[in-house]
Amino acid sequence: MNNTSYTFAYLDEQTKREIRRALLKGLAIPGHQVPFASREMPLARGWGTGGMQVTAAVIGRNDVLKVIDQGADDTTNAVSIRQFFSRVAGVRTTTRTEEATLIQTRHRIPETPLRPGQIMVYQVPQPEPLWRLEPSRAETRRLHALAEYGLMHVKLYEDIAQHGRITLAYDYPVLVHGRYVMAPSPIPAFDNPKLHRSPAIHLFGAGREKRIYAVPPYTDVISLAFEDHPFRPWKAEAACALCGSTESYLDEILIDDRGTRRYICSDTDWCERRRTGGKTA
Amino acid sequence: MLTSGFADPIHDAQAAFRALLEAMARPGTIVSLPPCDPPPPLPQAAAAILLTLCDRDTPLWLDGPFATRAVGEWLRFHTASPLVSNPADASFAFACADSAPFDALAPGTDEAPERSATLVLLVEGFRSGRPLRLAGPGIESETVLSVDGVPNAFLGWRARNLALYPRGVDVLLITRTEAIALPRTTVVQEV
């Protein structure tokens, strides 16, 4: 057996059509999880197969693709997925957020504001925001149908009773277009506000759990909270050791075995642009 | 003689999908679809939608004027989609403005609102005609759109459709080569 030649963007056309239909319905019902068959991909389940299938169904020859994991272009899985699409779709890739037409991400939304014409594709491990409260997906489907989100509010309220505040730090649930509670994927809560009335298109793919959902541009995406306990995202109160930024999301780095730490931007492109004064390095 | 589909099936379908994705994400935006060569009276834009989104898994309902033998043969070859006579069974319905089966289309269920029909409605043009004000997801504040040949029953039906949310029918208005999407979330009002 020789290497088989794969079709453009790996997926067969019938699979792309199914995903494309699901994406259009997803945009029409913001935040609602649309089931799809989810093909086996040449990457392990849980490693971005949902995001990859969405990207494969969306990508065209003229796209410029950026892939990030933890905000960084050079993390190993981002490198691996970027290589995959350069190989099977032959597209141009970039690390520059503003150059990209398509950005596949795991766990971050870039700091550089998104613009119309850009599409974000999120890798989603767990599309069901209610899963910790109700493990049965047959039951959570019913709860979404009824817009019965009392469980979630009780959970958040118990947090406040016990800790004095809501203790969700990432994958912080949001209410989309006033109707569906949605998992924004494990982005830090810090990134949630970037989804609210964003000018870009946001597409979410959960390969293992076989769900697709979407947030169109300029759509209300509100992080769940209470009037007396408003949404408060956290970030390290520090400045980036490389670029000095205080407004970006920072990663903590240990620099010795005595626990000395420093902070650097999680968004590597943003950090680099700041250091080079906006010029490409 | 069977006429052709897209000149480049993979890349034209991708381009058409991106146009439709943009349309659905930004209601009221006019997008053009790649050319193809369907048998008359099927408009090119309708054919591009069929080639891009329809296959064995999508039952189709065709309005009387479109339901010709030549169109049927073209569809059998290019999409293999089953044709249904009851609009309620269709996942895509292709209709002319004055005979669209609005209220007969499937709005999906509360648990599966995605199992709803997409109505592809042929109108005369987007640059003149009745001005409509659009608001909702995908629209920054509001946008005004002119549609020539929008049927009188349309606005009343849209209001009923909106009240079903999250159930509801999504609409693609098409001319010969262009399309505009009005997903179920879009509030459509007369100016």
Add this chain to the structure above:
Amino acid sequence: MYVAVKGGEAAIEASRTLLAASRRGDRTLPQIEVAQIEQQLGLAVDRVMGEASLYDRELAALAIKQAQGDLQEAAFLLRAFRTTLPRFGASLPIDTACMTIARRISAIYKDLPGGQVLGPTVDYTHRLLDFSLITNEEPPCVPFADAPLATDMPRATAALEAEGLLTSEPDDGRTPPDLTREPLMFPASRAVRLQALARGDEGFLLAMGYSTQRGYGGTHPFAAEIRYGTVTVEIVSEELGFPVEIGDIVVTECQMVNQFKGSKTEPPQFTRGYGLVFGHAERRAMGMALVDRALQARELGEDVVAPAQDEEFVLSHADHVEASGFVQHLKLPHYVDFQSELELIRSLRAEAAARAETALKAAE
């Protein structure tokens, strides 16, 4: 200044090269041939074909070689290949009653038409290491039988069905859904459940089946019959309009007969648990049959109380490609989320400390 994981591209490439070298092992030894794996590790090939849902012995053997004998990884490789294959159509149902039998046993009858056929089995080997295999001694050749096996070997359940003692499960004529082309939704039809079990992780099927034997959803199973052998696969081509044989495959079938007391609408009768898998894989087929029966609890009006009866639990966790991927995805960097938890826990501790201090001051 230390910067996390720079140069990912070069590192990944180097890691791939190292992996290939470690797969090769000691280069003074000859490489193992794919054909040798196919012939001499046949049960591994069977398992990989089953869990990948692709019947191709050569490719399964290749996957085993590539995966260094990690059978779950091999099944994953074969599935990722399978997903790219075009569909030409669906075969007719295979008829296991017309199987060319290699082995057939029934635990519910002492004797039955066609007889008990022991065939090749480890069941009665003493599990003593056979040191002669180290020196590659050739085993004795198998003598030919005096007479061929009976060609007519009805399934052991046929007599029970004829007597009306066993639930009859007639073909409803519907095309079964394809689990690999449609999302798994609940409640699932039995056709979907059987598909999911047939490609499920053998260890999971075994453990779930075992749990029913220990009282977690007991079904009182009897192994009515286990048979393995060769069956013919046929398709009806649209041009010809009649069935055409496209090849032979080896399968193992297990039919469990289970007790059932009857209900208001049905007289007492036995129920059936069914297992059918690629290749020679009795443990797998039996585990599947036990779980299939346990999963019928809802339809049979039994209380759903045990894990093996909970179809959402069983079907969502039976697939090792999904399970392995998700467990191992924890190896991927999660430092962004961990950072937000770190900040959260530090601020919670600071707040708690402040509250304690205030309380202390108030007490003074």
